[in-house]
Amino acid sequence: MVSDTIQFLLNNKIYKIRNPDPNKTILNYVRNDLKKTGTKEGCAEGGCGACTVVLGELNEDKVIYKSINACISFLPILNGKQLILIEDLVYKNKPHIVQEALIKFHGSQCGFCTPGFTMSLFAMRKNYKSINNEIIEEALSGNLCRCTGYRPIIDAAKSLKNKKDQDHFKKNQNKTIQLLKKIKNIDIEINHQGKKYFAPKTILNLRKILKKYPNSKILSGGTDLSLEVTKFRKDIKTIISLNSVNKLNFIKKNKNLVEIGATTSLFEFQNLIKKYFLDFYNILKRYGSVQIRNVGTIAGNIATASPIGDTLPLLLSLDAKIVIHGINTKKTLPLNQFFTSYRKTKLKKGEFIYSIKIPLNKKNIFKAYKISKRFDDDISSVCGSFSFFIKKNIITKASIAYGGMSEIPKRALTIEKDLINSEFSENTFSRASNLIDKDFSPLDDMRASRNYRLTVAKNLLLKAFYEIKEKKNIRIQS
Secondary structure, three states, X not given: OEEOEEEEEEOOEEEEEEOOOXXXXXXXXXXXXXXXXXXXXXXXXXXXXXXXXXXXXXOOOOEEEEEEXXXXXXXXXXXXXXXXXXXXXXXXXXXXXXXXXXXXXXXXXXXXXXXXXXXXXXXXXXXXXXXXXXXXXXXXXXXXXXXXXXXXXXXXXXXXOOOOOXXXXXXXXXXXXXXXXXXXXXXXXXXXXXXXXXXXXXXXXXXXXXXXXXXXEEEOOOOOOOHHHHXXXXXXXXXXXXXXXXXXXXXXXXXXXXXXXXXXXXXXXXXXXXXXXXXXXXXXXXXXXXXXXXXXXXXXXXXXXOOOOOHHHHHHHOOOEEEEEOOOOEEEEEHHHOEEEXXXXXXXXXXXXXXXXXXXOOOOEEEEEXXXXXXXOOOOOEEEEEEEEEEOXXXXXXXXXXXXXXXXXXXXXXXXXXXXXXXXXXXXXXXXXXXXXXXXXXXXXXXXXXXXXXXXXXXXXXXHHHHHHOOOOOOOOO
């Protein structure tokens, strides 16, 4: 079955929209169509959090709550979900417990950012039985405030630690689940004034659509693709969303390998990879924000081929491979052969990324660092990733990759060659670091100068050496 109508839950009522504009954002729908203006537009690129709303998703008879940026989320992704807005938190003319906390601790001055902070804290309370400082800081990492300052907002968040989750959403959860189950789980095909949107449920139907519309834009998360609409003011004529294909959302693991499906969110992935590569986890915690990671995917990060995509140098140094499916084909390709030039890859028309495979080896020593102007929710100036195998103080294998140093994320092959079969020593790494300009010729831009990037890249290699030598934050896989 196929439907041209999206359905979602709002205030215990199922809303239906036939053939919505697939380029319309949730934010514009909420403000312009629903006339709910509590949700704000700040940056229109998912960087400030003023537009934060929460989606409830049904998962095995439970509702999972996710904060997202409404400004870069297309309206059709609401299909089958519950939409929660700042206006919905008030119940029987009484503020929600999160709103009361922000009032009590003076967590608002101008108030423009306050709805976004409130929704982020609301989602945090729903997802954690106990709250600590790390959870609070992560939950608020995607919300910017220019006038209140963060201390009173964090104080308000801390006051929620011992409060029971007994709001009207909790009390009505069974009703919410039953209403969400009423929404049919079928393929969506939208045609709005010549703009098309497809959300197939199966890989078979996905291939059929790709065969018919090979020039479509593939959506896997959409935190980058949506900027074509919000920033460049373009119309995307045909979108094929992978997010409804259940068989693309998975994590498989054994002692030698972890495989991540194309639509598995970065937030889900970060909690898995922590067990194997701690530095990968630490960088993912700085990847955008919770709102971004709830939607964004590794496959999307790879397919956009951004030279400053945070996961790409890490995956390159770990010798990751990607599984690519076409209309009638399947193939596996090493990631270091995937990028061809700026924002260009070997992905052909009619092909999509099925999964990413990351090798696991308990002898692997892995380090990674992100350098940016702001700690959270910022683009890298330089990202360096280092993977070593060391036996009897001799480097038997070195895989080194950088982002922000070239038009593509790239391995440092000259440095790798120099390190292999060399002694693991300060002299070895000092010598190798001086070869950085043999592998890279970075540009000057608004984030960093060429000389800064070269210097930082050299220093990160030395930093990796010293931390490995001191066994700082080294995680050996079990």
